[in-house]
Amino acid sequence: MEFYLACLKTAFSPVVLLYAIGGVALGVTVGAIPGIGGTSTIALCLPMIPKMHPLGALGFLIGIYKGSTFGGAISAITFGIPGTPAAVATVFDGVPLRKKGHPKQAMMTALFSSVTGDIFSDLILVFLAVPMAMISLKFGPTEFFSLYLFALMLIGLLIEGNVAKGLAMTALGLIIGCIGSDPVSGAARFTFGIDALRGGIGMTPFMVGVFALGEIFTQFYTEWHKVRDRKMQELMQKAEELTGYDPKKDKFTWKHYRDTFKATMIGACFGTVAGALPGAGSSMAAMASYSLARRFSKHPEEFGKGSMEGIAAPEAGNSATCGACFIPMFAFGIPGTATAALFMVALMMQGITCGPLMLEDNASTMTSFFIIMIMANIFNLFLSWGLLPIYAKISQIKPRFMVPVVLAIALLGGYAAQNSTFDVLMLLIFGFLGVYLKKHNYPTGPLVLAYILGPGMERSLSQALAINRGNWMGLLKSPIALGFYAAAVVLFFLINRSYKANRELARQMAQIAEEES
Numbered sequence: 187m188e189f190y191l192a193c194l195k196t197a198f199s200p201v202v203l204l205y206a207i208g209g210v211a212l213g214v215t216v217g218a219i220p221g222i223g224g225t226s227t228i229a230l231c232l233p234m235i236p237k238m239h240p241l242g243a244l245g246f247l248i249g250i251y252k253g254s255t256f257g258g259a260i261s262a263i264t265f266g267i268p269g270t271p272a273a274v275a276t277v278f279d280g281v282p283l284r285k286k287g288h289p290k291q292a293m294m295t296a297l298f299s300s301v302t303g304d305i306f307s308d309l310i311l312v313f314l315a316v317p318m319a320m321i322s323l324k325f326g327p328t329e330f331f332s333l334y335l336f337a338l339m340l341i342g343l344l345i346e347g348n349v350a351k352g353l354a355m356t357a358l359g360l361i362i363g364c365i366g367s368d369p370v371s372g373a374a375r376f377t378f379g380i381d382a383l384r385g386g387i388g389m390t391p392f393m394v395g396v397f398a399l400g401e402i403f404t405q406f407y408t409e410w411h412k413v414r415d416r417k418m419q420e421l422m423q424k425a426e427e428l429t430g431y432d433p434k435k436d437k438f439t440w441k442h443y444r445d446t447f448k449a450t451m452i453g454a455c456f457g458t459v460a461g462a463l464p465g466a467g468s469s470m471a472a473m474a475s476y477s478l479a480r481r482f483s484k485h486p487e488e489f490g491k492g493s494m495e496g497i498a499a500p501e502a503g504n505s506a507t508c509g510a511c512f513i514p515m516f517a518f519g520i521p522g523t524a525t526a527a528l529f530m531v532a533l534m535m536q537g538i539t540c541g542p543l544m545l546e547d548n549a550s551t552m553t554s555f556f557i558i559m560i561m562a563n564i565f566n567l568f569l570s571w572g573l574l575p576i577y578a579k580i581s582q583i584k585p586r587f588m589v590p591v592v593l594a595i596a597l598l599g600g601y602a603a604q605n606s607t608f609d610v611l612m613l614l615i616f617g618f619l620g621v622y623l624k625k626h627n628y629p630t631g632p633l634v635l636a637y638i639l640g641p642g643m644e645r646s647l648s649q650a651l652a653i654n655r656g657n658w659m660g661l662l663k664s665p666i667a668l669g670f671y672a673a674a675v676v677l678f679f680l681i682n683r684s685y686k687a688n689r690e691l692a693r694q695m696a697q698i699a700e701e702e703s
Contacts, residue, residue: 286492
């Protein structure tokens with residue numbers, strides 16, 4: 187009892203609470219601004235982590251993550267432009283419901299469903315993390331190698347877009363992760379005679395470059411933001427042309443929450459499962475939750491025409507991935523999403539190594555972290571509830587004002603991490619790589635996750651071969667390993683088979699949204 191009281195005291199300390207509240211406020215803000223997003227913001231904040239309060243830093247990042255997940259719905263409903271990719275499905279019914287004269291109902295439905303799904307997945311994380319960590323303690327190098335292989339296969343296959351591109355990015359991430367010194371022999375590899383590369387590619391310049399600078403440079407060298415501004419102005423004019431709006435009829439009540447609870451739980455359950463699968467991501471969870479809620483709804487004909495269930499399901503689905511994506515990371519050291527990989531880096535900066543022993547070795551810190559995760563949802567609910575009108579106006583900020591500020595922060599953070607100009611150079615290189623990948627629709631998620639998982643996979647393989655005296659057939663002796671190998675092969679064929687069907691479903695939903703808007 188004293189242990190839990192101490193953890194509660196730590197979690198409720200003023201410094202930690204202020205960091206968490208600030209993170210939520212920042213997260214909702216960047217989530218509401220199309221093109222920024224929580225992942226890029228977390229990447230920008232990584233260089234500041236070592237200089238912040240240890241637990242407060244984690245609270246700040248989790249606040250950004252949770253706030254930005256909901257924030258994408260604000261611009262999606264207000265202007266029909268999703269603030270984050272995961273909020274695309276929210277447009278389908280959010281815009282029609284707003285046009286009917288119920289913008290507040292649409293916003294509040296998204297908020298309450300998002301918080302419900304998030305709390306649900308957090309509780310699943312709390313109750314599953316310890317049992318899964320205990321199971322993972324029974325894993326040896328051979329089992330961990332097969333698990334890493336299975337995770338990388340999932341990341342390459344489940345990522346949105348072309349499966350071949352996903353696998354290619356996974357391979358590229360593994361190659362980048364191999365740059366530096368061999369973990370066994372210590373020999374330099376892929377360094378091209380550059381001594382600064384012997385220590386490998388730094389996580390901070392790599393993450394910030396691919397995510398933050400990639401997005402910044404993309405907005406610099408495309409005309410997309412001009413098109414977006416013009417479309418936003420048109421949508422704002424249409425919103426102002428709403429006639430007969432009655433604030434008394436646009437109220438969100440307990441009855442509305444009860445009516446959408448079924449769709450909310452469908453999204454929460456599927457989002458939790460999707461979040462626990464490495465590579466699935468919040469966008470897939472949102473789209474699938476929307477489809478499932480439509481199938482099991484008593485009024486499926488209302489979907490796409492302003493259904494509150496059509497808002498509740500995808501918002502609960504994408505938010506439910508927030509807690510669930512930490513399950514494989516805490517138990518096995520395998521981040522489920524690119525954002526989880528950033529948290530893994532942040533924990534490493536705090537001296538915490540993710541994996542089976544993390545919860546045991548850092549029991550007080552992680553227990554306090556779980557408490558902060560739950561509190562962040564409460565902060566998200568009340569802050570967003572009270573500041574929705576302000577957040578809606580923030581989403582109107584034009585990229586031409588945001589891009590220079592974010593660029594300056596990114597370059598400063600890249601240098602401050604280790605006071606190294608070489609890191610700034612690498613940051614710029616990976617920023618241009620991010621531009622190329624975005625331009626040609628290559629997913630960055632598999633690249634980053636493979637970069638994080640590659641060294642662990644190589645270490646497990648080296649240990650497994652050492653135990654088996656160099657005999658590769660030893661990798662097939664473990665029943666658990668064979669199960670992961672078989673699962674990877676089966677998933678490869680199943681996902682390839684269903685890929686065309688899922689792409690057609692997404693096309694139909696996008697067509698419905700375009701017709702309704």
